[in-house]
Amino acid sequence: MRIYKVGGAVRDRLLGKPVTDIDWVVVGATTEEMLAKGFRPVGADFPVFLHPKSGEEYALARTERKSGRGYGGFTFHASPEVTLEEDLIRRDLTINAMAEDDQQNLTDPYHGQRDLEARLLRHVSPAFAEDPLRVLRVARFAARYATLGFTVAPETLALMRQLSESGELEALTPERSWKEISRALMEDQPQVFLEVLRACGALKVLMPEVDALFGVPQPPAHHPEIDTGAHTLSVLQQAALHKQPLTVRWACLLHDLGKGLTPEDEWPRHIAHEFKGLKLIKAVNERFKVPKDCQELALLVGEYHTHGHRALELKPSTLLELLQSFDIYRRPQRFEEFIAACEMDARGRKGLEERSYPQADYLRGAATAARSVAVQPLLEKGFKGPELGEEIKRERLKALKAYKEATSV
Numbered sequence: 001m002r003i004y005k006v007g008g009a010v011r012d013r014l015l016g017k018p019v020t021d022i023d024w025v026v027v028g029a030t031t032e033e034m035l036a037k038g039f040r041p042v043g044a045d046f047p048v049f050l051h052p053k054s055g056e057e058y059a060l061a062r063t064e065r066k067s068g069r070g071y072g073g074f075t076f077h078a079s080p081e082v083t084l085e086e087d088l089i090r091r092d093l094t095i096n097a098m099a100e101d102d103q104q105n106l107t108d109p110y111h112g113q114r115d116l117e118a119r120l121l122r123h124v125s126p127a128f129a130e131d132p133l134r135v136l137r138v139a140r141f142a143a144r145y146a147t148l149g150f151t152v153a154p155e156t157l158a159l160m161r162q163l164s165e166s167g168e169l170e171a172l173t174p175e176r177s178w179k180e181i182s183r184a185l186m187e188d189q190p191q192v193f194l195e196v197l198r199a200c201g202a203l204k205v206l207m208p209e210v211d212a213l214f215g216v217p218q219p220p221a222h223h224p225e226i227d228t229g230a231h232t233l234s235v236l237q238q239a240a241l242h243k244q245p246l247t248v249r250w251a252c253l254l255h256d257l258g259k260g261l262t263p264e265d266e267w268p269r270h271i272a273h274e275f276k277g278l279k280l281i282k283a284v285n286e287r288f289k290v291p292k293d294c295q296e297l298a299l300l301v302g303e304y305h306t307h308g309h310r311a312l313e314l315k316p317s318t319l320l321e322l323l324q325s326f327d328i329y330r331r332p333q334r335f336e337e338f339i340a341a342c343e344m345d346a347r348g349r350k351g352l353e354e355r356s357y358p359q360a361d362y363l364r365g366a367a368t369a370a371r372s373v374a375v376q377p378l379l380e381k382g383f384k385g386p387e388l389g390e391e392i393k394r395e396r397l398k399a400l401k402a403y404k405e406a407t408s409v
């Protein structure tokens, strides 16, 4: 049997990037031989094994044929006769279809190295169209390598467009889609992921609510970039620049969805877009079975981001309602993430990226003031049940009034 490094490990070594996980392909071996060497099988369907010591993935060279819709609709053929070239041709991009032996000799039948130099994301063969997930993968790689100058080859973008128009994207499971979306959002240039999806028509299929924001104007006085889609991408870019976690990035992407519902005769204003957007945010959350923390923050940021921006003008009672809605007493981290999302929203405006955001510290101070109300003395005074709740609220309101007075000049 011959063993080769494949995929990301080869690509990233040639790019001079750190290699995190290594995928291996094994040519000329049978399942029995692998088991005899102590490899552990991963699943029943795939001829993939884990190395007994390193735990890295070793796959038998295989060919694939599409036999139906969706990811289940694949027939695999693995046997000792399958060549390295035959295994590599079923892969998505030429830069991912190179293999390397233990002497670092490169096998590169589909010119991945040439495309690395040309900074091109290009599909290996027409079989690319057999798995719609590749549309998302290419967009994700575009986001990851945008800084290095990579773009999607025009003929690959054309294939991605065909796939998007064919309805195949709808066959993707929420789990597979979310895995790509969440990884793409964590790249350095997550906005490129969305730009590429939009350019091939996939965004309209996957997240029509986001796609609808392009071409929707906002008031130039607050939003010099005007276009709501452009604004959304800038907010995401700021979130990446400021190393925000996935929850914040997801909330940034969805915070303005309500603006896509504004009747044209109301443009460029978007009255109550925060509230109107909630059902759209919920729909996107459910479509991809998004993790609960991301879902929650997206809904809260959608509803309250304008409150965040207007923090310094809010009445103490409104401020208290805001803090209560976030349950800042038990969920301090979530309120921090809300503040971060609001700040990214403010910075995601053309020419205002560097402007300070005093609302952030003001909100933190308000949360501290509300939290400083101690419950024990109220218990000692004899309050209990709903009365106790009311009294705590009154005390918190007092604390916020004092905070507002102390901080105003």
Ligand code: ATP
Binding pocket: 006, 007, 008, 009, 021, 023, 090, 091, 092, 093, 096, 097, 131, 133, 134, 137
């Ligand atoms: P990463 O750095 O994100 O791990 P990677 O290229 O190693 O990048 P993996 O998902 O680990 O990506 O997959 C390993 C290799 O398997 C890829 O480089 C590619 O050759 C192939 N591959 C993975 N998923 C697909 C797919 N859906 N279609 C075609 N080829 C795929």
Ligand code: MG
Binding pocket: 007, 008, 009, 021, 022, 023
């Ligand atoms: Mg990998």
